[in-house]
Amino acid sequence: MSGRFSLGVVGYGEVGRIFTAGLGPQVDWTGAWDIRFADPAACDEPLAHAAGRGVEACDGVAALCAKATLIISAVTASNTLAVAREVAAHIRPGSFFLDLNSASPGTKREAAALIDAAGGHYVEAGVMTSVPPYGIRVPM
Incomplete structure (x- = not known):
């Protein structure tokens, strides 16, 4: 990808x-979705963190x-396929989906x-x- 883009992260x-912190200065928009956002017992901290950044x-x-042209999936391996299914139902053609999850090759x-x-x-x-020690410069 060249130039600026909009970043969406699944799994905050x-x-x-x-x-989101590392790529934030390079993007036009940054958004996130996490299952904890919808949980009244767990939403306060992640929502406050997102808002503060x-x-x-x-x-x-x-x-x-x-809104996102680059969607990063950063969830547990057991949720990899469920996230891909959900994103596939809504992804805009031409957008990128970066799968960081440590799921099996078949998944x-x-x-x-x-x-x-x-x-x-x-x-x-x-x-x-x-x-964590490398941030967005982590070897992939």
């Missing part, structure tokens, strides 16, 4: 926060996909097929080490 935990807390994947192939069939561009990233 440690890795999602690192990527200029990250729009989207009310779902559809709202995130409506990655299924996720890629869903995103590609919806007109998106699936990008698999094998994250080679822990993200």
